[in-house]
Amino acid sequence: MARQWSEGHSTSILCVGVSVGPETLIASGSEGGEVTVWSQEGTIVGRITLSGEEDSTSVVFSPSAPNQLFVAHGDAVSVLDPRSLKGPVEEYQAAGEEEINALALNETGSALAVADDSGAVRVLEVPGGKVCRTLRRHTNICSSVAFRPHRPNNLVSAGLDMQVMLWGLQKTRPLWTLNLQDVAEEEGDQQQRPGQLFNPPLAHCISVSSCGNILGCAAEDGRVHLMRIGSGSKLEQHGAVKAHSQGASQAHFVNFLSHSYWLVTGGNDSQVALWDLSKHPVVAPEGKIQKTAPQRRKGKSKAKRKEQSQEKTKTDAQKDEAEGGDEAGAAGSAEEVTEDKSDKSGPKLSISHGDKVNWLCPAVLKGEPSVIVADQSSSLTVYPLS
Numbered sequence: 001m002a003r004q005w006s007e008g009h010s011t012s013i014l015c016v017g018v019s020v021g022p023e024t025l026i027a028s029g030s031e032g033g034e035v036t037v038w039s040q041e042g043t044i045v046g047r048i049t050l051s052g053e054e055d056s057t058s059v060v061f062s063p064s065a066p067n068q069l070f071v072a073h074g075d076a077v078s079v080l081d082p083r084s085l086k087g088p089v090e091e092y093q094a095a096g097e098e099e100i101n102a103l104a105l106n107e108t109g110s111a112l113a114v115a116d117d118s119g120a121v122r123v124l125e126v127p128g129g130k131v132c133r134t135l136r137r138h139t140n141i142c143s144s145v146a147f148r149p150h151r152p153n154n155l156v157s158a159g160l161d162m163q164v165m166l167w168g169l170q171k172t173r174p175l176w177t178l179n180l181q182d183v184a185e186e187e188g189d190q191q192q193r194p195g196q197l198f199n200p201p202l203a204h205c206i207s208v209s210s211c212g213n214i215l216g217c218a219a220e221d222g223r224v225h226l227m228r229i230g231s232g233s234k235l236e237q238h239g240a241v242k243a244h245s246q247g248a249s250q251a252h253f254v255n256f257l258s259h260s261y262w263l264v265t266g267g268n269d270s271q272v273a274l275w276d277l278s279k280h281p282v283v284a285p286e287g288k289i290q291k292t293a294p295q296r297r298k299g300k301s302k303a304k305r306k307e308q309s310q311e312k313t314k315t316d317a318q319k320d321e322a323e324g325g326d327e328a329g330a331a332g333s334a335e336e337v338t339e340d341k342s343d344k345s346g347p348k349l350s351i352s353h354g355d356k357v358n359w360l361c362p363a364v365l366k367g368e369p370s371v372i373v374a375d376q377s378s379s380l381t382v383y384p385l386s
Contacts, residue, residue, distance in 0.1 A: 005372075005380040008036035008044050013374035016361035017069075019061040025082050026363065026372060028380060029056025033073050037082045040365040042382065046085035050078055058102050062126075064109035072100035077114065077129065092129030096122060104155065106147040111169075113155050115142035121157050123169060135167055137174055144205045149212040154233065158203035158217050164225070166233060176235045178334075180217070180225055183238065186336065199247060201225065207263070210255040214283055216263050218243075218251035224265055224275075226282040227334075235334040239282040243347075245269045250360040254385070256369055264371050264385070266357030272373060273347035274385055285335075351383055 011031035019025040025045065026038040033050035050056065054074035061082070062068035068089070069082045075098060079090035096116035104113040105126070112124040119138035122131050140161035148154040153169040162181045165174040180201035202220035209216075215227040223240040230236030243251075244267030254262040254274075261277040277283050355375035362371050362385070369385040 001384075003042060003382045005038060005042040005382065006378070008038065008047065008380070009034050009378040011378055012376050013358060013378060013380060014055060015058050015359045016372050016374050016380065017059040017061055018361055018363040018372075019066055019069075019082070020063050021066045023066070024363065024365065025061070025066075026361070027059040027061065027069055027071075027082060028374065029059045029071055029073075030378065031055045035059065035069075035071055035080065035085065037069070037085060038380075040363075042380075045083070048080070048085040048087070050088075052076075054099075057100055060103045060105050060112075062105060062109040063107055068109070070103055070105065070112060072096070072103050072114070074099055075116065076100075077103065077112070077124075079127075090127065090129065092124060095124060095129060095131075096120075101142065102144045104145045104147050106152045106155075107149060108152065111147075111152070113145045113147065113157075115145040115157060115159075117141050119159060119161070121145055121155070121167070123155075133169055133172065135172060135174075137165060137177070138163060143203060144217075146206050146208050148208050148229075149210055151212055154212075156206050156208060156215055158206040160202045162201050162203060162219075164203060164206065164215065164217050164227065166229065166235070168233065175233050178225075178227060178235060178238060180219055180221075183225070183240075183336070184221065202247075204248065205250050205252075207252045209253045210260045214253075214261065214277070216251045216253060216277075218248035218265060218267075220247040222246060222248055222267065222269075224248055224251045224263065226277070226280065228282050228285070237282050237285060237335045239280070239336065241275060241277070241280065243267065243273060243275070244271055249357050252360055252362055254362040254369070256362070256364050257385070264360055264362055266353070266360045266373065268356050270353050270355055270357070272351040272353050272357060272360065272371065272383065274349035274371075275347050349385065353381065 009030040013030045015029045024040040033053040036047045037045040058072040060070045069080045075096040077092040077095040078088040098117035102115040114122045121135040123133035138159040142159040145157045158164045164178045199220045205218040207216045213229045217225040222244040224243045225240045228237040243265045246268035248267045250266040263275045266272045359374040373381045
């Protein structure tokens with residue numbers, strides 16, 4: 001049965017995070033700078049409204065220090081003690097170049113990635129908040145960022161420029177880039193049915209499986225785009241699951257079920273779904289019929305991108321060509337799998353939530369595998385994943 005957690009916020013909840021460790025705490029952030037910490041029973045542990053009252057857009061618990069909760073609001077990050085919400089323990093002012101959309105911590109809690117409206121990803125040292133890397137290649141808002149488990153120097157980013165990028169922190173340029181619009185065009189997605197609106201695959205949320213090799217990206221075309229990373233961090237294969245009838249806003253791998261390839265998704269169609277991807281061709285390619293993506297000359301995709309983007313993209317393109325363009329080669333050689341239609345059953349669990357999904361947070365609450373849903377309202381809803 002679904003449970004409502006209410007009275008923690010007065011505004012629409014935008015983000016949710018869960019702590020790791022023996023005592024499970026949940027944090028939620030909402031419009032106007034509100035932050036609430038909950039017990040796993042749904043009782044309120046504490047509440048605070050951050051100075052400036054800018055929207056709390058991302059909340060992340062430190063995996064190594066349970067007394068640290070990182071909250072993005074405006075272009076700043078506040079570090080809070082979730083058990084004592086009297087005020088920030090530490091403040092990272094101007095952590096982002098513009099308004100921050102997403103935060104991610106590496107497994108040791110020593111590096112904080114910040115994705116913002118400028119398209120930049122900054123990597124900050126923790127503690128202290130010193131900027132040690134600025135990664136610029138997105139030509140539009142960077143909406144989501146995640147570190148790869150077991151690989152502290154690798155992170156992935158996704159943005160409204162419809163691009164997914166894998167970065168090695170030793171360099172300031174991506175190891176590879178996958179343009180989701182190029183993928184859609186190759187699949188002939190734009191031959192839509194009469195009366196069907198075509199939504200471009202703006203990338204909203206990126207998640208990495210606990211093994212570190214499978215990426216899932218929720219996009220505005222209703223799909224979750226899947227990518228497999230092979231040896232040498234190359235993009236080995238990509239495909240998609242048609243997950244939602246409208247834009248997919250959230251996709252998160254679940255690390256507490258029977259294997260690493262369970263994925264929970266949410267969308268603008270007000271649906272929440274749980275998927276078993278263990279047999280998807282991108283995850284388990286052996287014995288599956290695969291279609292190799294045509295080898296595309298980089299110049300062609302550049303020409304397409306130039307038509308869509310702003311003037312600064314042209315200079316980026318010229319810079320790419322000067323630098324040799326090996327990142328496009330890494331993505332261009334990946335095998336493409338046509339959309340998985342082999343699993344007739346679709347999602348293993350489908351929930352009609354009744355409102356657009358702002359955020360999903362998988363969590364084990366009182367021993368029960370669950371998903372916490374934030375929507376346009378000021379309440380959270382908890383569903384069992386069973």
